[in-house]
Amino acid sequence: MTAEALKGVPEPTLRRLPQYLHYLIEIQKAGRPVVSAGHIGRELHLDQTQVRKDLAVTGIVGRPKVGYETDALIGAIRDFLGWNNTKDAFLVGVGHLGAALLGHDRFDKCGVRIVAAFDKHPQRVGTAINGRDVLPIEKLSDLAHRLHVHVGIITAPAEAAQTIADQMISGGIRAIWNFAPTTLDVPEDIIVQNEDLYTGLAVLSNRLVEALKTVPS
């Protein structure tokens, strides 16, 4: 627990936890009070030892022969991910993707509530999307400080991303969810989560080209 707290939990484990959560909520809806690691593993195509190790990081303990309590497990995962502790966020770049994220009301169940959006285009400023005002980018830093906002979401073009990140950091933002396809230079205590869509497309496209080579249709 001590060394773990220093290095943090492995990223692959963190990325699997929401998968468990989705499945557990189905289990819960179906009214099943307990579930075993083997059962979860079969459903999600994961090794059951891995499921146990992953769940262990949340501090949950199961009962031999029985399994894990569904409700307690859901609570433990949500707590561990910080999803029970909603943090305010600013979004910058109200293009197609930015607007889509603003329209999506389910992130607040995942610890993040977008409270305002910013853009540098005057024609977008002053509008509101799904109840959130679009403000001029110049106000970001000051407002982030005043409202104690710690999360920033970048859905702007790559060219603008570094400048936006700098403004976020000077406003006291500690974690950046970056959808721009660029590597941000930030101090080491700033958390950056890159969500570049081209990355997944690269894997898909290469695998498909290889598959079509082997078995031409």
Added chain:
Amino acid sequence: MTAEALKGVPEPTLRRLPQYLHYLIEIQKAGRPVVSAGHIGRELHLDQTQVRKDLAVTGIVGRPKVGYETDALIGAIRDFLGWNNTKDAFLVGVGHLGAALLGHDRFDKCGVRIVAAFDKHPQRVGTAINGRDVLPIEKLSDLAHRLHVHVGIITAPAEAAQTIADQMISGGIRAIWNFAPTTLDVPEDIIVQNEDLYTGLAVLSNRLVEALKTVPS
């Protein structure tokens, strides 16, 4: 090359290739004809040995003391990713995210052109988004066959995702870019690339909660 072709290139390598590409295009715009692995690594915060190994999978060879030719390297990466060979795609689920992807015209530079969209809601069917018709989901399978579409994009709710995947596969689709937060059951020759946004949010949120614990602001 032979064993490599069987197992495929490691996913982490494939995921870094678009990063290299973005930076190389900057280099190209700046008019620099050659670039070294060390230079790329410094820019993208990667070990230079890793950069060389990654680039090697594309078949490119550099010149000692000189580096890699920018133009040739860009071409080799794009070829390797299949980004010079555009594949038609169908998108299913025209909600906020689906509409955002339809509005984004840059995927065709990454090997994928969305040629039609599908939805099960009658009020969405018959409209067009950014030039692509929204068709009833019942037509997907037949049309995929007739138009030889091999890529499917799922931007529908999790509950609908498995059914949509089944319809795609029965229509001859070989690769699925899945934005729904669910594990799809598919035959092993079908390529699935999951792009669940909650996954990245889990990493960000947990890291932020841990950071705020250590240094409360």
Added chain:
DNA sequence: TAGATTGTTAATCGATTAACAATC
């Protein structure tokens, strides 16, 4: 009790990083 399931320790596997010879 016997059987099923957990939790942990050890082995394996794959990716990253280091070392270094080859080359221009």
Added chain:
DNA sequence: TAGATTGTTAATCGATTAACAATC
């Protein structure tokens, strides 16, 4: 030539998987 950079082989590191004792 000397210095810089590539490409490859070896070492390290971390995550996954296997083995198994503990437990209800």
